[in-house]
Amino acid sequence: MTAKPQLRALEGRSGGYYGLLGILVVAIGLGLLAAVLKSTHGHHITGMDNQIVWGLPHVFAIFLIVAASGALNVASIASVFGRTIYKPLAPLSGLLAVALLAGGLAILVLDLGRPDRLVVAMTHYNFKSIFAWNIFLYTGFMAIVLVYLWFLMERRMNGYAPAAGMLAFVWRLILTTGTGAIFGFLVAREAYDAAILAPLFIAMSFAFGLAVFLLITLAAYRWSERPLGDLILHRLKNLLGIFVAAVLYFVAVYHLTNLYATRLHGVEAFLLLGGGVYPLLFWVGQIVLGSLLPLALLFHPVWSRSRKVIATASALVILGGLAQLYVIIIGGQAYPMDMFPGLEVSSSFHDGVVAPYTPTLVEFLLGIGGVGLALFLVVVAIRFLHFLPVSLADHKVDPHHATRADTGTASAGT
């Protein structure tokens, strides 16, 4: 690998580009509208109540935050693990990490009961709270990745990139552990209070982040008509398959361990069998559509050569991830708290009964706004700055590839 990868900004003058920007601006506007409505009228216009305190906006927000830390993976593989083949993609990977995190944090802040008190949140810290640590972890992550991006893209600072990449990699592992610990540290609810939630979230971040990265890369190269070779796609899709399998492993261990404890049979039966929408989302959304089907698609020797299939698999992983977070966050709250083991409980405060939850449009729009913000930042950045490699054709990515026996990795159509 002798030639330096060439990165150049997009032309960005086509109708398609402006159309995409317009859609994303509308999405951000809808999110802001939802935030203003919620701020004026209070949370009673949402579906969240005193039983389900975190709802659909948090599903979106935590997905974006988890995906953000995972999106940095490609850059980490290049800088930390020395795989030079991924070096051209490292800036895009860093950009995605920052943008997705910004979108997720925007949703979280706008959903606060008192978003006008953000300054209070930034100046008063209770360091026993994982939330307080997360404030530092998230903002620190953004700062570190921005510095890392600078090192990657400023030629005279390139020498420091591996060090920054290592720091970013370790930081994001701590950050994702912190995100999983938000739930893992809660003793009150039976679906939480498990140490395995931290590594589960790390595995999820690997899978979701790479799925988002793949989709955005495929879209960016297709719509800007820059060459994208199969070699790098092949490696990335294999990685995605491995990560999806890792998530499956942690989910299996989590549930099997819970099933061993008699006191947890109630919540497991609720989440896996009789809880209505939650078992549906778990089995159909998370397991079949979000894990097994993508695994089949990504590891199939023939199907996985098609870009449509890779894109579909990535999209399924994302949908499965949203379903998974819905089950974890909302399903975990819906199951009644076991204050009096063995007794039937009822009260005016909805103790002892499964809490129903119907997401409202306001919550959905807030989530969409965050997604829109993240994508908007990416779309604008690749237009004005040199994030996107000019060519990821096979011979550019790996100059020695042509000398190896060509085993039929030629582009098998789109």
Add this chain to the structure above:
Amino acid sequence: MSQKTSAPLSRRQFITGAAAAVASVTVAPGVFLMRPAEAGTAEGVRWGLLIDSNRCGDCNACVTACHEENGVRGMDRPRTDAQWIRKVELRDPETGYSHSLPVMCQHCEHPPCEDVCPTGASFRRADGIVLVNKHTCIGCRYCMMACPYKARSFIHETLTDQAAHAPRGKGTVESCTLCVHRIDRGERTTACVEACHEQGNGAMIFGDLNDPDSAISRELAEHGGTAIRADLGLNPGVRYQGI
């Protein structure tokens, strides 16, 4: 890239300048002034409640009194209306035995809500009362996720006509204050306990758990009392008999 001095700022220079400006503005968030005034709480006191659920029956006097005292009104939206205290009906499916008891914030010695609050708004006072400092509450509801007793409520709408001694507002979290406004005025009873006595059930006692001569401590020493979810090790200040 040497240019004439009137060349426009290059993209790189603009970003560097902007980044430097943002970084310098973000430095050093506020200095939190620690002004330790002498505590107004009585020394070494731990306020608590003892509730004999065998005497509760169908009565709701404690609930009505608490909500009246603190200006907690329903908005006809049961799922989002705040409740500082509620009567919980328990029934043993094996034996058919049923009884009820009031559940409110248990004022734990090691409150999970205090542990998880990012701003420290949820805190435990020196005299054992767990409160929400609504000046710093940002409404993230993490304490509501963490409370093992589902004691906390979030205010989902704009409020008017609050009680003067019990400020409550949209976007913050609240729970039973153990009638801290009464205690700080020197009264030694809460609204729920007072109402229970007036009703004639006498199921609730309020007092200083650290004082071995107080009524609550003597009752606990003679007849015992347990905590809900005692296995969590939170050492609540609210104890029950008959659960």
Add this chain to the structure above:
Amino acid sequence: MLRGKSPARAASRWLVLGALPLLFLTACGGSVEPPPMMEARGDQCVEPLDVIRKDHGKLLMHERDDAVIRAARNPDHSFVGCIDCHVATEARHTEPETHFCASCHTFNAVRVDCFQCHRDRPSESEYLHTLNPHAPGVDFAWDTDHRGVAANLAEVDLLPPPEAPKP
């Protein structure tokens, strides 16, 4: 027209860019009527006028932490005390012309969020009165048409639903 290097251009640049702010400044300065100061009850304010005018924000912000977290309540600087003396019973913070605090704060565009949580007028129940020594006494003639808190609650029916009959 102002770009370029000649001395004439430089001079006119200075003139325009320097004169403009001065022009704007001269446009200000016409005095605007502040809102009328409302009459207060009680015998006197807890602090001298010049102190309370300048520092009431500081007093309230710094002492509220003492009050809430450390239970160190200073009766002289009680916020409820301010309201009891200064705010009329029919005032609302959403109508600045009626409300003592809101009138000046709206005029000066200094946003305060106290009344999102705090009651914005004196309490209806006399016995829950402040400890403020300068406050009106318990026999002060409160608004005759104020309803008790209990009457309000009875109207909106807060009670939880009746318990299920025992088996």
